[in-house]
Amino acid sequence: MLLQFRWGLLDCHDLREYIDVYFMFQRGMRFSINVFEETRGYILEVYGVHFELPDLGPIGANGLANPRDFLIPVAWYEDRQVPGGYTVINKYQGKLFAAKQDVSPFNVVAWHGNYTPYKYDLKNFMVINAVAFDHADPSIFTVLTAKSLRPGVAIADFVIFPPRWGVADKTFRPPYYHRNCMSEFMGLIKGHYEAKEGGFLPGGGSLHSTMTPHGPDNDCFEKASKAKLEPERVAEGTMAFMFESSLSMAVTKWGLKTCNCLDENYYKCWEPLKSHFTPNSRNPTGFN
Numbered sequence: 001m002l003l004q005f006r007w008g009l010l011d012c013h014d015l016r017e018y019i020d021v022y023f024m025f026q027r028g029m030r031f032s033i034n035v036f037e038e039t040r041g042y043i044l045e046v047y048g049v050h051f052e053l054p055d056l057g058p059i060g061a062n063g064l065a066n067p068r069d070f071l072i073p074v075a076w077y078e079d080r081q082v083p084g085g086y087t088v089i090n091k092y093q094g095k096l097f098a099a100k101q102d103v104s105p106f107n108v109v110a111w112h113g114n115y116t117p118y119k120y121d122l123k124n125f126m127v128i129n130a131v132a133f134d135h136a137d138p139s140i141f142t143v144l145t146a147k148s149l150r151p152g153v154a155i156a157d158f159v160i161f162p163p164r165w166g167v168a169d170k171t172f173r174p175p176y177y178h179r180n181c182m183s184e185f186m187g188l189i190k191g192h193y194e195a196k197e198g199g200f201l202p203g204g205g206s207l208h209s210t211m212t213p214h215g216p217d218n219d220c221f222e223k224a225s226k227a228k229l230e231p232e233r234v235a236e237g238t239m240a241f242m243f244e245s246s247l248s249m250a251v252t253k254w255g256l257k258t259c260n261c262l263d264e265n266y267y268k269c270w271e272p273l274k275s276h277f278t279p280n281s282r283n284p285t286g287f288n
């Protein structure tokens with residue numbers, strides 16, 4: 001992603017070197033985004049609470065997304081007019097409003113406070129994974145969380161699936177088949193997602209709503225069930241992510257119809273799955 005971000009008082013300069021970046025704009029901030037090349041972006045807005053680093057628990061003081069890697073922009077302003085003027089788009093009570101003005105909205109020359117936008121390069125995420133057996137829950141990949149009042153239940157988690165090593169023995173290594181109380185919106189910034197190599201394209205999105213069963217497609221199941229469990233690179237050159245929420249998500253009319261991009265056949269990726277239930281294989285040889 002090649003882009004340039006500007007927001008009132010602050011300039012993120014040219015971000016050409018950044019590929020997988022997370023940006024946070026605080027409420028009320030004016031910003032503009034210039035893109036230079038093929039660019040993909042996803043937006044998540046939370047209300048009432050702020051994103052914060054997850055509690056690290058037994059991980060200790062350091063790990064996952066480290067505070068040192070969250071960067072804030074330097075002060076910057078511009079005082080200029082552009083032909084046709086500026087259109088400032090404002091979101092208010094869920095609706096977008098546009099206002100025209102002659103001067104740049106980024107014309108304030110001083111700033112004092114502790115309420116800044118920030119950026120985080122996803123490459124800096126310190127990935128943790130299972131190193132003996134079992135598939136660890138995706139909460140190990142939480143970059144930021146917007147907590148609800150109930151401990152452990154987030155309004156929204158921002159989770160990434162970065163390149164890493166898969167080494168777990170006696171384990172089906174891809175994501176397990178599951179249903180859970182969270183809504184899972186997934187996106188793909190680049191590459192492919194291990195659980196749906198063909199059916200999930202960069203720039204696309206999938207939504208598995210609360211308590212909807214889901215998991216790897218048939219190809220992934222077949223491959224991973226037969227694979228020799230040697231150490232292997234997982235998700236090399238890719239970046240999938242998940243916005244996970246304890247709230248339900250509604251799909252807009254645009255998403256369902258207008259965009260004309262709905263994959264009506266998505267469910268078919270699970271159709272070839274067969275039952276492999278064998279009650280006697282509960283304790284595979286050598287497994288305690």
Ligand SMILES: O=C(O)Cc1cc(O)ccc1O
Pocket residue numbers: 136137138174175176178184195214215242
């Ligand atoms: O559904 C998904 O593909 C996301 C996901 C990944 C994983 O490794 C475990 C659980 C989970 O929801």
Ligand SMILES: [Fe+2]
Pocket residue numbers: 178184208214
């Ligand atoms: Fe899931």
